[in-house]
Amino acid sequence: MYVLVAVAVAAGIGATATTGEGTFDTVLGMTVGWSFVLSGVVGAARRPENRVGAMMAAIGVLWFGGAWLRESDSSPLFTAGIWFSDLWLVLFVLLLVAFPFGRFVSGLDKLLVTAILVVVVPLEALWLTFFEFPFGGARPGNALLLSADAGAASAVDWVQRVILVSSLGVLAVVLARRWARARGPLRRALAPVLVGAATVAVLALTYLLEKLGTPVDALRSIGLVMLAAVPLVFLAGLLRARLARSAIGDLLVDLREPAEPGALRDALARALRDPTLELAYWVPEYAGYVGTRGEAVTLPGDHGDRVATLVERGGAPVAALVHDASLRDEPELVGAVTSAAGIALENERLQADLRARLGELRGSRARIVEAGDTERRRLERDLHDGAQQRLVSLSIVLRLLAGKLPADSAEARLLETARAELNAGLEELRGLAQGIHPAVLSDHGLAVALESLVARAPLQVALRMDFDERLAPPVEVAAYYLVAEGLTNVAKYAHAQGASVRLARTNGDLSVEVADDGRGGADPAGGSGLRGLADRVEALGGRLRVTSPPGGGTRLRAEIPCA
Numbered sequence: 218m219y220v221l222v223a224v225a226v227a228a229g230i231g232a233t234a235t236t237g238e239g240t241f242d243t244v245l246g247m248t249v250g251w252s253f254v255l256s257g258v259v260g261a262a263r264r265p266e267n268r269v270g271a272m273m274a275a276i277g278v279l280w281f282g283g284a285w286l287r288e289s290d291s292s293p294l295f296t297a298g299i300w301f302s303d304l305w306l307v308l309f310v311l312l313l314v315a316f317p318f319g320r321f322v323s324g325l326d327k328l329l330v331t332a333i334l335v336v337v338v339p340l341e342a343l344w345l346t347f348f349e350f351p352f353g354g355a356r357p358g359n360a361l362l363l364s365a366d367a368g369a370a371s372a373v374d375w376v377q378r379v380i381l382v383s384s385l386g387v388l389a390v391v392l393a394r395r396w397a398r399a400r401g402p403l404r405r406a407l408a409p410v411l412v413g414a415a416t417v418a419v420l421a422l423t424y425l426l427e428k429l430g431t432p433v434d435a436l437r438s439i440g441l442v443m444l445a446a447v448p449l450v451f452l453a454g455l456l457r458a459r460l461a462r463s464a465i466g467d468l469l470v471d472l473r474e475p476a477e478p479g480a481l482r483d484a485l486a487r488a489l490r491d492p493t494l495e496l497a498y499w500v501p502e503y504a505g506y507v508g509t510r511g512e513a514v515t516l517p518g519d520h521g522d523r524v525a526t527l528v529e530r531g532g533a534p535v536a537a538l539v540h541d542a543s544l545r546d547e548p549e550l551v552g553a554v555t556s557a558a559g560i561a562l563e564n565e566r567l568q569a570d571l572r573a574r575l576g577e578l579r580g581s582r583a584r585i586v587e588a589g590d591t592e593r594r595r596l597e598r599d600l601h602d603g604a605q606q607r608l609v610s611l612s613i614v615l616r617l618l619a620g621k622l623p624a625d626s627a628e629a630r631l632l633e634t635a636r637a638e639l640n641a642g643l644e645e646l647r648g649l650a651q652g653i654h655p656a657v658l659s660d661h662g663l664a665v666a667l668e669s670l671v672a673r674a675p676l677q678v679a680l681r682m683d684f685d686e687r688l689a690p691p692v693e694v695a696a697y698y699l700v701a702e703g704l705t706n707v708a709k710y711a712h713a714q715g716a717s718v719r720l721a722r723t724n725g726d727l728s729v730e731v732a733d734d735g736r737g738g739a740d741p742a743g744g745s746g747l748r749g750l751a752d753r754v755e756a757l758g759g760r761l762r763v764t765s766p767p768g769g770g771t772r773l774r775a776e777i778p779c780a
Contacts, residue, residue: 245441246284253277256448268319272312273448279305292357300345300361303337309447310384313392313413317406325391332384336377344373378428385421389414409450416443488554491540497525499534506537514539526551612639663693667718670701675708676715683721692777695753696720696729699761702750703731703773711735711771722779726759731773739765750775 254277260270283305286298310333314326321327345361347370392414396407419440426433486494497506497514506514516525516537526538544551615636622629658666664682671678687693700718707716713735721728751761759777 245438245445246280249441249445250277250280250284252445252448253280256452259452269312269316269451272308273451276305276308276312279308290357292360295357296345296360299359300341301337303341306337307334309413310388310417313388313410313417316410322395325387329384329388329391332380336381336384340373340377340380344370344377347373375428378424382421382425385417385424389418389421392417408453409447412443412450413447416440416447419443485538485554489538489540489544489551491544493541495539497537497539499536612636615639658693658697659690662687663696663720666693666697667700667720670697670704671718674704674716676713678704678715679717681717681719683719688727688779691757692727692779695750695757695759695775695777696727698753699729699750699773699775700731702747706739706747706773707731707733707735707771710739711737713770725779727777727779729775729777732770734770736767737765737769737771738767739763739771747773 253273257270257272257274257277260273263270279301283298283302286294287302289295289298307330311330314330315321342361345359346363347366348359349362349365349367350356350359392410396404396411396414399407419436423433423436423440426436482494482496485496486492495508495514497508497516499505500507506516508514517523517539522542523539524542524544526540526544527534528536528538538551538554540551615632619629619632619636622632657669664685667680667682671680688696704716704718707713711733713733716731716733719728719730719732747761747763754761754775754777757777759775761773761775763771763773765771
């Protein structure tokens with residue numbers, strides 16, 4: 218790197234010294250060279266790990282090298298200066314298409330660089346084999362001249378200009394679209410590319426009009442001014458990145474007090490000037506990263522528009538910042554931000570770990586409740602299709618047998634007693650099956666199941682439902698058991714004259730309310746019934762509240778998400 222810087226500076230000094238006084242375009246040419254050299258030196262000093270500064274300096278070396286060789290009195294050196302005078306253009310195009318990631322974005326980028334390389338190296342050499350310098354004895358001759366043929370030289374020149382103008386025109390469109398599609402920090406980083414797109418468009422127009430014989434002196438001067446501005450825009454980007462570090466002070470101010478959920482992400486996004494920033498936290502138990510809500514997160518790879526910067530404390534992973542890939546060009550800024558926010562990230566990691574565990578706990582509770590409901594349905598079906606059907610069959614057999622006996626016989630009376638006991642047992646079995654899982658709920662829905670439940674209640678109950686559509690089975694089961702347990706408690710403990718049951722859909726949730734006019738004073742922690750209902754409701758992401766002031770009745774209310 219230091220060798221390249223020394224060569225670049227030496228080439229600039231040498232070319233400036235040998236050129237001496239010249240035309241306005243000559244002065245502009247020297248300005249272009251020095252702009253690339255100085256910007257490259259600054260870029261290499263500020264970002265030694267980034268190849269952009271080295272490429273800037275290399276462009277300046279090729280620019281000054283060609284100018285210096287064209288001042289030579291030696292025919293081979295002078296011819297080499299003509300041959301390689303446009304070699305800087307290859308590196309310039311490579312810089313534009315590879316910035317800021319340091320790699321080709323598409324196959325079209327490679328094609329454009331290759332096309333321009335073919336124009337300025339092999340085709341330029343072919344042109345020189347036919348072109349005789351029109352300088353006479355004032356300047357050295359063409360060392361590559363094989364056969365002076367103006368027609369052949371003109372044909373080769375036309376091919377060169379068609380390829381060059383087409384490639385530069387396509388390049389200008391590609392770069393402009395790349396900038397237009399970029400967002401946030403990537404768009405800011407691509408500012409030199411946008412200026413470069415305008416510059417190559419002017420260069421393409423200059424090459425075309427020059428071949429057509431149109432005066433291009435003013436257009437060439439404009440192109441040189443724009444070309445000199447490209448590295449300056451790059452340098453301005455470096456200075457902007459330096460000034461952006463002042464945001465670290467604002468970040469430290471934001472982190473003085475405990476922040477609300479999401480505030481840390483917003484503060485880091487402001488400091489890094491990337492509104493798309495996302496945070497992921499390391500959870501050792503799961504050996505992976507989770508988001509702010511505890512959901513699993515997969516970090517992006519090293520290639521693409523999004524990359525991840527890992528944050529560690531004491532050698533252990535804490536979090537990851539998922540941000541725009543263009544921020545890799547500002548490693549000091551990213552490093553300063555992550556260092557300043559290290560403690561806050563550690564705190565949020567612990568909170569994310571807790572949320573992940575809570576999420577897993579909710580999932581486990583939901584799975585347990587679902588497994589319990591599945592087993593209840595299986596038992597209810599087994600009782601209905603097995604024991605109940607056998608008892609019904611036995612009752613029919615006993616009735617047939619009773620018809621064959623005298624009505625006043627002792628055997629008939631015993632058989633009638635057996636049938637009564639059998640029917641009582643059958644009713645108890647049906648009640649047991651209904652308590653395990655109401656078949657009417659699965660077959661006909663929540664509304665019919667609640668109407669049947671209210672009809673069997675030992676007191677007057679007013680039922681109101683503000684909807685008639687079916688809900689998810691877990692939601693319907695939770696609502697049914699909530700009403701069943703509530704009415705059972707009212708009948709056993711409330712000493713109430715009446716009760717009300719109301720179900721409604723509000724904001725995507727199902728609200729279930731069971732209220733009575735009894736004596737109140739119910740203790741939710743005093744029995745397992747309400748605790749079991751609370752577990753069932755909370756497993757679905759809902760909440761259960763019990764309001765029971767002494768003498769004021771009891772109100773049982775649940776909010777269950779339906780989404």
